[in-house]
Amino acid sequence: MKAIIYENYGPPEVLTLVNAEKPEPKENEILVKVRATTVTAGTQFVRAGRHPDSKFFTIMMRLIFGMNRPKRQILGYEFAGEIEKVGKDVSLFKIGDKVFGTTTGLRQGAYAEYVCVPESWKLGVVTIMPSQTTFEEATAIPIGGMTALHILKKGNILKGQRVLIYGASGSVGTYAVQLAKYWQAEVTGVCSTSSLDLVRSIGADKVIDYTKEDFSKADQQFDVIFDAVGKISKATCKNILKKKGTYLSVKSITSEKTESLIFLKELIESKKIRPVIDKIYPLEETAQAHAYADLGHKKGNVVISI
Numbered sequence: 001m002k003a004i005i006y007e008n009y010g011p012p013e014v015l016t017l018v019n020a021e022k023p024e025p026k027e028n029e030i031l032v033k034v035r036a037t038t039v040t041a042g043t044q045f046v047r048a049g050r051h052p053d054s055k056f057f058t059i060m061m062r063l064i065f066g067m068n069r070p071k072r073q074i075l076g077y078e079f080a081g082e083i084e085k086v087g088k089d090v091s092l093f094k095i096g097d098k099v100f101g102t103t104t105g106l107r108q109g110a111y112a113e114y115v116c117v118p119e120s121w122k123l124g125v126v127t128i129m130p131s132q133t134t135f136e137e138a139t140a141i142p143i144g145g146m147t148a149l150h151i152l153k154k155g156n157i158l159k160g161q162r163v164l165i166y167g168a169s170g171s172v173g174t175y176a177v178q179l180a181k182y183w184q185a186e187v188t189g190v191c192s193t194s195s196l197d198l199v200r201s202i203g204a205d206k207v208i209d210y211t212k213e214d215f216s217k218a219d220q221q222f223d224v225i226f227d228a229v230g231k232i233s234k235a236t237c238k239n240i241l242k243k244k245g246t247y248l249s250v251k252s253i254t255s256e257k258t259e260s261l262i263f264l265k266e267l268i269e270s271k272k273i274r275p276v277i278d279k280i281y282p283l284e285e286t287a288q289a290h291a292y293a294d295l296g297h298k299k300g301n302v303v304i305s306i
Helices: 041-048 055-065 135-139 142-153 171-182 193-201 258-269 283-294
Strands: 002-005 016-019 029-039 078-086 098-102 114-118 126-128 162-166 186-191 206-209 222-227 241-249 277-282 301-305
Touching: 002 283, 016 283, 029 041, 029 135, 029 283, 041 055, 041 283, 078 114, 078 135, 098 135, 098 142, 126 258, 135 277, 135 301, 142 171, 142 222, 142 241, 142 258, 162 171, 171 186, 171 193, 186 193, 193 206, 277 283, 283 301
Parallel strands: 162 186, 162 222, 186 206, 222 241, 277 301
Antiparallel strands: 002 016, 029 078, 029 114, 029 301, 078 098, 098 126
């Protein structure tokens, strides 16, 4: 099978296309023919071998993925595809099912034509794709969607509350805006000039262009402020966060749960939310996809089609 590997940490150019051995599912695993995957912040950090904002996270990352060279050579934390084969103990899925999910905690990622995932495991998730979505759309849901859902739930958002999303045009941010609107909040999105129309189109009631205006000097206070890109602090928001308001950050610890992915799937199917895709690249251009994402200006998700 074709796969993208990296044998050393570094810039996008370390990602190379090779012919790799096709995996064989274990008794509790499904073999997925991958049709689409993504460039997430996690794949960028792990590929580079460092976290841009934290020496601590860089050390932790190296301890997990390899101190000097990567132990897991095939990246790709999200996938959508079709089941080609199932292990003898699999009961939740069958051959031909269209599925999507994550590879969190597994030895192989989804930057390949095939990946094996357990039908259930502690760290990652897999379930049936939303109906009437493409593979490219489905693969752009799990990590951004579950991250936004997990963190925003801590804010206990109520109807009519004012919610500010900083980094509203990113993968997590676009889901955060839509989820807050689903809970009937009044949403203000903070983004750059080129993303204003996008953030309005996904439901934001107001938008602030951070290149032209200091969002921390807004003329109103908010019940919930969510930093969806990890670039601001609670102290930055002190003047616009209500006394009993909640500050949330994407830097929080999150978890992936099947029920969360199913909840997002149902919202997608009922057209309450939608994935946002910036660009789609073929597998052969995975390095170019990473280079684009590294610029830091992607809107929603960067998808790799296989």
